[in-house]
Amino acid sequence: MKIVGDSEHFQQPYDNDDDYVSRTEFKKESEEAQALGMRLVALSKTQLDKMDLDEFLYDAVLKSKLIKQKTEAYRRHLQYIGKLMRGFDHEPIQAALDKVLNKNNNEAAQLQIFEKMRERLLTNGDDEVQSLLDQHPQLERQKLRQLIRQANKELAKGPESKSSKELFKYLRAEIKE
Numbered sequence: 001m002k003i004v005g006d007s008e009h010f011q012q013p014y015d016n017d018d019d020y021v022s023r024t025e026f027k028k029e030s031e032e033a034q035a036l037g038m039r040l041v042a043l044s045k046t047q048l049d050k051m052d053l054d055e056f057l058y059d060a061v062l063k064s065k066l067i068k069q070k071t072e073a074y075r076r077h078l079q080y081i082g083k084l085m086r087g088f089d090h091e092p093i094q095a096a097l098d099k100v101l102n103k104n105n106n107e108a109a110q111l112q113i114f115e116k117m118r119e120r121l122l123t124n125g126d127d128e129v130q131s132l133l134d135q136h137p138q139l140e141r142q143k144l145r146q147l148i149r150q151a152n153k154e155l156a157k158g159p160e161s162k163s164s165k166e167l168f169k170y171l172r173a174e175i176k177e
Contacts, residue, residue: 064081
C-alpha cells in the first residue's frame with residue numbers, strides 16, 4: 001500500500017545535487033562578500049597596495065573612494081564590489097586584510113619597544129649598550145655611545161634632543177624583528 005506523502009513523490013530535482021546552493025545560502029554568501037568589500041573600501045590606498053588584490057577589484061575599491069558616501073551611486077558601487085568579491089576566494093583576502101590591519105598595531109608596539117630601548121640607553125649608559133650589543137651584534141658600539149653621549153648633553157640643556165631622535169632612528173633602522 002502506498003501512503004500519500006511518500007518521499008518518492010516529493011523529491012526535488014536538486015535533492016541529489018551536491019553543488020546546489022539555496023537562495024538563502026546564496027544571499028548570505030553575497031552579503032558576506034559585500035561586507036568584506038566594505039572593509040576593503042575602508043582601507044587607505046597604501047594599505048590596499050600592500051594587499052595582493054585582483055586588478056579589477058583593486059580598481060573598483062579605489063573608484064569607490066571617489067564617490068560620495070550616502071548616495072545611491074555609492075550603494076550600487078558597493079554592491080558591484082560585492083559581486084566582484086563573489087568570484088574570489090575570501091580566505092586569502094581576509095587573511096591579507098587581517099595582516100594589514102594588525103600590522104598597524106604591531107608597528108605601534110614596535111615603536112614603543114624602540115622608545116623604551118632608547119630611554120634605557122640614555123639612563124643606563126654603557127651597561128645597557130653592552131646588553132643591547134649582546135642581543136643585536138649588528139649594531140655599532142662606537143656609534144651608539146656617540147649618539148648617547150650627544151643626546152645626554154643636549155637633554156641637559158633642554159627637553160628637545162636631535163641626537164636622541166637620531167638614536168631612535170638608528171635603533172629602528174638597524175634592528176629588524
